[in-house]
Structure formats: C-alpha cells, structure tokens
Amino acid sequence: MIGSYLVVSEMRLCGWVLRSKTIGRVVIVEVSGGDVRPYVLVGKQDVNPDLYKTLSSLPLGSAVCFEGEPAKEQKSKRGTEFEVKSIKVYAEPVEPLPVELVGKVPSLLETRIKYRWLLLRNPVEKAIFRVRQSIVQAAREYLLNNGFTEVHTPKIVAAGAEGGATLFKVQYFEREAYLSQSPQLYKQILVSSIPRVFEITPYFRAEKFNTVRHLNESWGIDVEQGFIEGVEDVMNTLENLVAYIINYVRDRNKEELETLGVELPRVSTPFKRLKFEEAVDILRSNGIEVPEGEDLSDHAERELGKIMSEKGHDLYFIVGFPWQSTGFYYMREEDGYHTRKFDLDFRGLEIASGGQREHRYDKLVEALRLKGLDPANFSFYLEAFKYGMPPHGGFGLGIERLMMQMLGLSNIREAVLFVRDRTRLVP
RNA sequence: GCCGCCGUAGUAUAGCCCGGUCUAGUAUGCGGGCCUGUCGAGCCCGUGACCCGGGUUCAAAUCCCGGCGGCGGCGCCA
Incomplete structure (x- = not known):
C-alpha cells in the first residue's frame, strides 16, 4: 500500500483479479494493481446486490478498473481495502489461467519462467x-x-x-x-x-x-x-x-x-x-x-x-x-x-x-x-x-x-x- | 563439452525399487451446491493426466533401449 493513495479521496484504479472468495453473502476480491500488495474489494449482498453480483461472477485473471476510495475499516491482512463506487470489466480470460498466482500451489522454476509475464x-x-x-x-x-x-x-x-x-x-x-x-x-x-x-x-x-x-x-x-x-x-x-x-x-x-x-x-x-x-x-x-x-x-x-x-x-x-x-x-x-x-x-x-x-x-x-x-x-x-x-x-x-x-x-x-x-x- | 538426476490432469505432486484390485490417489484450478469478513478459509458433488517411439511380458505409469524436454554439478565468468 502506497501511503499517498490514501490521501486522495477518489480515484480510478486498475488491475487483474488475483484472488476471489465468497463467504455466504459476502464476496472478497483481490485485485493486483500498481502496488505490491493487492487492492481488496468487498461486496455484500445485503448492502449492494449489484456489486455483489458483479464481483462474485468475476473469473480469476479478469482485467478491471474501479472507482472508489480506501475503506475506513481495513480488515484484510493481505492488501488495501476499497469502497467501490463503480467497476468496469475490460477483459475476462478466454480460458482458465495456466498457473495459480496466489502461491497455494508451488510452481517449478521452469513454469515460472514460461509464465513470468503472468x-x-x-x-x-x-x-x-x-x-x-x-x-x-x-x-x-x-x-x-x-x-x-x-x-x-x-x-x-x-x-x-x-x-x-x-x-x-x-x-x-x-x-x-x-x-x-x-x-x-x-x-x-x-x-x-x-x-x-x-x-x-x-x-x-x-x-x-x-x-x-x-x-x-x-x-x-x-x-x-x-x-x-x-x-x-x-x-x-x-x-x-x-x-x-x-x-x-x-x-x-x-x-x-x-x-x-x-x-x-x-x-x-x-x-x-x-x-x-x-x-x-x-x-x-x-x-x-x-x-x-x-x-x-x-x-x-x-x-x-x-x-x-x-x-x-x-x-x-x-x-x-x-x-x-x-x-x-x-x-x-x-x-x-x-x-x-x-x-x-x-x-x-x-x-x-x-x-x-x-x-x-x-x-x-x-x-x-x-x-x-x-x-x-x-x-x-x-x-x-x-x-x-x-x-x-x-x-x-x-x-x-x-x-x-x-x-x-x-x-x-x-x-x-x-x-x-x-x-x-x-x- | 563431461557427469548425475528427472518427465503422471492447466499447475504442484503420490504411485515406479518389488509389473497385476491403478477403474491411477491428493492438493489447487475449473463447473455446481452450502456458509454474512475469508486471509493458502472450510464442507459436499463433479471435471481432467501416465513425454514420444520401439522392446520384454499373459500383463507396463512401473522393467529395457532410443529420441525429445527439463533440473543440477564441473570448467568459464558478471
């Protein structure tokens, strides 16, 4: 998280869906963007059904931009949370990603080199x-x-x-x-x-x-x-x-x-x-x-x-x-x-x-x-x-x-x- | 160039030694279901693989030979 980002009240941020988890009526999506640590977007069905629907249907690897501001409540241990005002999906993967990007499954160096760009x-x-x-x-x-x-x-x-x-x-x-x-x-x-x-x-x-x-x-x-x-x-x-x-x-x-x-x-x-x-x-x-x-x-x-x-x-x-x-x-x-x-x-x-x-x-x-x-x-x-x-x-x-x-x-x-x-x- | 090791789903691995219930197991991913804040969440169902060619054998992922691909060590050097 870059500190200066928190000063700005509203902005457009872009990146790729890195990780996504649905727990009941809450969906948590991590977006790999300009920082080392991901942006974390949270959608609650009871609060914002449209956002919940959009976020929960995003495949891993989708290219998205969103507008919003850093959330007052920072609960994630992995990145900076944002209140999302709007989100646009620019591209979804044509097929599932060839490698797991979060680190749950280790990949061989050979594979890492082959898919370094990803x-x-x-x-x-x-x-x-x-x-x-x-x-x-x-x-x-x-x-x-x-x-x-x-x-x-x-x-x-x-x-x-x-x-x-x-x-x-x-x-x-x-x-x-x-x-x-x-x-x-x-x-x-x-x-x-x-x-x-x-x-x-x-x-x-x-x-x-x-x-x-x-x-x-x-x-x-x-x-x-x-x-x-x-x-x-x-x-x-x-x-x-x-x-x-x-x-x-x-x-x-x-x-x-x-x-x-x-x-x-x-x-x-x-x-x-x-x-x-x-x-x-x-x-x-x-x-x-x-x-x-x-x-x-x-x-x-x-x-x-x-x-x-x-x-x-x-x-x-x-x-x-x-x-x-x-x-x-x-x-x-x-x-x-x-x-x-x-x-x-x-x-x-x-x-x-x-x-x-x-x-x-x-x-x-x-x-x-x-x-x-x-x-x-x-x-x-x-x-x-x-x-x-x-x-x-x-x-x-x-x-x-x-x-x-x-x-x-x-x-x-x-x-x-x-x-x-x-x-x-x-x- | 020399020496050694390894090739199993998209990814990462178990099985290979000692050939046969391997109908090839598991995790992750993917599809579906449950769960109101997960932190590699969890639970249930489904999906998908033995590098290629030859040989041995009643039978090969497993043993042998060749090829292709990868990993590491040595020399050289940043």
Missing part, C-alpha cells in the same frame, strides 16, 4: 522486479551525481575483448560480426575524451553453461574512470556505488523486501580488501585445495564467502590477481606477476570485476604479444592509446548476480523477466 501479478514476483528497477535507478542516480556520463556503445561488434570463443556470431551484411560480451574496450576508448563514463548494458556470452548463476544474456552496470591515482580510486567508486544501491533498496523498497522475506543490513564502506594470496592461504588453511596461479573456482569462492561472512564481511574485494589468469589489458605491478585486477564478492559470489587498465601504449602492445594475441587485430583499440590516454580503470557489476545475493535468490533466472540461457530463446 506471474508478475503475484506480489512476490512483482517485488523482485521492482527491486531490479530500484537497483538501476539507484545506480544511475549515484553515478550521475558523481560526475559520470551515461553512454551507449555498440552491441554489434567486430571482435570481443579477448578472442572469439565465447561470442555469438551474427551476419553483418557480407561480413561476420559478434554480439558484444562487454563494453569494456569502448568504455576505455571514451575515457580518452570523457573522463568518467558508465553504461547500463546487456552482455552476450555464448558459453554453454547450465548453472544457477550464468545467463547467456545478462545486464551490467559498467563504469570506467580516468585520471585516477591508482586502483583504489576505482574500488572506491565500486564500493560506494554498491553501498548506495543496497541502502537505497533497503530504504525505498521496504514493502518489497517484506514481501520477499528479506532483511537487508545497512551497508557501510570501505569493504574489506583481501589480497589474492591471502584468499588462497585462508582457503588452504581451511582444507580447500587451490591450484597455483589460477583463478579461484566457484567452490573455492563459495567457501571463502562463508569464512568471510563469519568474520563479518559479506562484501569484500579480492585484489592483486596473477597476470597469467587475467586479461591482457590489466595493469601489471612492478613484479610482473601481480595485476591491478580485482573482484568484488558478495557472500561468496563474484558480483563485479574490474581493475586499473594499462594505459601506456608500449606496455599495452607488449602485453598483447605476451598473451599471444596479434596487436593488428586490436588496432582500433590501440589507436585510442596514442593521444594522451590518462591512467584509468573500471569495472562491470552484474545486475542479476547482485539481485541474487541481495534477495537470496537460489537461481539467477529468477532475476530476469525473460530468460536467455542454454535452452531458452522463447518467450
């Missing part, structure tokens, strides 16, 4: 996507307030960040092109003219995964900032952004969180910084095997998450990844072994990764060669580093993964309206 009438599903909306709004608000410019970069590209194995191919007239798996190279190029940019963007990844935390089309908040003193500047932006988002949702989506049964703690910065070697040591001392020089496995990340949570760190950075496990574009430390790449983990799940980039032209060409890549294939990218590229860095923050951890979703598919995974292309 299930959004259910308060729980509605709440998930209202939180998603808030996350995007909070991110945009925070970044705009901190001098970042929102940009849009192409999603049809000639090459990916690191080769073509994980890219979707598309036919681009007589040439072959790909769907962008990351806006990173474009963000970096832009930093040669606009010091701070961000983009809220899809990522397309052609990996044939079938796990609870991968999608083939996902969305991210991608940030790049120039004229940095070091990687800490980038990490500051990320941690403040994440804290802002979580606190924003915590303050503004109380009803959604309550509906989802989620309690979000207030988040404060700075987040813990954990050196990659420290993470490895912690894991090994807890009996978890970690191969030398490689990135952490999912299993290792989850175990680390448990250990860190026990120490009071739900959110923590892992910093200083070995160069052999990272992309060519990360700046290397003097020792040539470590890089300025970091991950941000939230309860054992990587929700963002980024770092300081190599902005020196010669070093970048050298890095490409060392990684066995042909600089000629990156000429459009390299050119941007010739004319005064400032020291810079950035990150990509996965929206669905952030949602998973914030809301305790067990499958990333719950966080997207229309799922694109290994097997789903429709709806």
Whole structure:
C-alpha cells in the first residue's frame, strides 16, 4: 500500500483479479494493481446486490478498473481495502489461467519462467522486479551525481575483448560480426575524451553453461574512470556505488523486501580488501585445495564467502590477481606477476570485476604479444592509446548476480523477466 | 563439452525399487451446491493426466533401449 493513495479521496484504479472468495453473502476480491500488495474489494449482498453480483461472477485473471476510495475499516491482512463506487470489466480470460498466482500451489522454476509475464501479478514476483528497477535507478542516480556520463556503445561488434570463443556470431551484411560480451574496450576508448563514463548494458556470452548463476544474456552496470591515482580510486567508486544501491533498496523498497522475506543490513564502506594470496592461504588453511596461479573456482569462492561472512564481511574485494589468469589489458605491478585486477564478492559470489587498465601504449602492445594475441587485430583499440590516454580503470557489476545475493535468490533466472540461457530463446 | 538426476490432469505432486484390485490417489484450478469478513478459509458433488517411439511380458505409469524436454554439478565468468 502506497501511503499517498490514501490521501486522495477518489480515484480510478486498475488491475487483474488475483484472488476471489465468497463467504455466504459476502464476496472478497483481490485485485493486483500498481502496488505490491493487492487492492481488496468487498461486496455484500445485503448492502449492494449489484456489486455483489458483479464481483462474485468475476473469473480469476479478469482485467478491471474501479472507482472508489480506501475503506475506513481495513480488515484484510493481505492488501488495501476499497469502497467501490463503480467497476468496469475490460477483459475476462478466454480460458482458465495456466498457473495459480496466489502461491497455494508451488510452481517449478521452469513454469515460472514460461509464465513470468503472468506471474508478475503475484506480489512476490512483482517485488523482485521492482527491486531490479530500484537497483538501476539507484545506480544511475549515484553515478550521475558523481560526475559520470551515461553512454551507449555498440552491441554489434567486430571482435570481443579477448578472442572469439565465447561470442555469438551474427551476419553483418557480407561480413561476420559478434554480439558484444562487454563494453569494456569502448568504455576505455571514451575515457580518452570523457573522463568518467558508465553504461547500463546487456552482455552476450555464448558459453554453454547450465548453472544457477550464468545467463547467456545478462545486464551490467559498467563504469570506467580516468585520471585516477591508482586502483583504489576505482574500488572506491565500486564500493560506494554498491553501498548506495543496497541502502537505497533497503530504504525505498521496504514493502518489497517484506514481501520477499528479506532483511537487508545497512551497508557501510570501505569493504574489506583481501589480497589474492591471502584468499588462497585462508582457503588452504581451511582444507580447500587451490591450484597455483589460477583463478579461484566457484567452490573455492563459495567457501571463502562463508569464512568471510563469519568474520563479518559479506562484501569484500579480492585484489592483486596473477597476470597469467587475467586479461591482457590489466595493469601489471612492478613484479610482473601481480595485476591491478580485482573482484568484488558478495557472500561468496563474484558480483563485479574490474581493475586499473594499462594505459601506456608500449606496455599495452607488449602485453598483447605476451598473451599471444596479434596487436593488428586490436588496432582500433590501440589507436585510442596514442593521444594522451590518462591512467584509468573500471569495472562491470552484474545486475542479476547482485539481485541474487541481495534477495537470496537460489537461481539467477529468477532475476530476469525473460530468460536467455542454454535452452531458452522463447518467450 | 563431461557427469548425475528427472518427465503422471492447466499447475504442484503420490504411485515406479518389488509389473497385476491403478477403474491411477491428493492438493489447487475449473463447473455446481452450502456458509454474512475469508486471509493458502472450510464442507459436499463433479471435471481432467501416465513425454514420444520401439522392446520384454499373459500383463507396463512401473522393467529395457532410443529420441525429445527439463533440473543440477564441473570448467568459464558478471
């Protein structure tokens, strides 16, 4: 229930019949409308026979609008009651609904995904996507307030960040092109003219995964900032952004969180910084095997998450990844072994990764060669580093993964309206 | 790509191991009846299902093979 609605004396409200119950000569109808909680309409045969008749003959799923005002007596535990002055039925279902929307009968994730557009009438599903909306709004608000410019970069590209194995191919007239798996190279190029940019963007990844935390089309908040003193500047932006988002949702989506049964703690910065070697040591001392020089496995990340949570760190950075496990574009430390790449983990799940980039032209060409890549294939990218590229860095923050951890979703598919995974292309 | 598990009314499930009273049970939905405020209300009646193809057998939802579909784990990564 939105408080402001109660101030207005009369209004027209619309939605779909979610639940209906007749008890003798009283009919109670719940309408899924603009709020998380439904509107509750009550018809009493002895008081208003016409309204009683209309309400009691409404099939579940009917699209209706009604005029009225909030009832003085609020008896329902599930929504806001209204005194109905008039009601109009705009559409009735052609056949009974394929899924039960109230939650009496559980439905499999597969069914939930198939009928997501319909299930959004259910308060729980509605709440998930209202939180998603808030996350995007909070991110945009925070970044705009901190001098970042929102940009849009192409999603049809000639090459990916690191080769073509994980890219979707598309036919681009007589040439072959790909769907962008990351806006990173474009963000970096832009930093040669606009010091701070961000983009809220899809990522397309052609990996044939079938796990609870991968999608083939996902969305991210991608940030790049120039004229940095070091990687800490980038990490500051990320941690403040994440804290802002979580606190924003915590303050503004109380009803959604309550509906989802989620309690979000207030988040404060700075987040813990954990050196990659420290993470490895912690894991090994807890009996978890970690191969030398490689990135952490999912299993290792989850175990680390448990250990860190026990120490009071739900959110923590892992910093200083070995160069052999990272992309060519990360700046290397003097020792040539470590890089300025970091991950941000939230309860054992990587929700963002980024770092300081190599902005020196010669070093970048050298890095490409060392990684066995042909600089000629990156000429459009390299050119941007010739004319005064400032020291810079950035990150990509996965929206669905952030949602998973914030809301305790067990499958990333719950966080997207229309799922694109290994097997789903429709709806 | 590799490994494991699963496919029963619209939805969610029982039954499958040990083949036969399974004429396939239950909940919810849907149709009908009762009840003057339910909160997943309740009570009564009705309705509707064994993924597809082959095999074994006197007999297959149940056992075997293939296909299709789904779920999960691993590698990759946000």
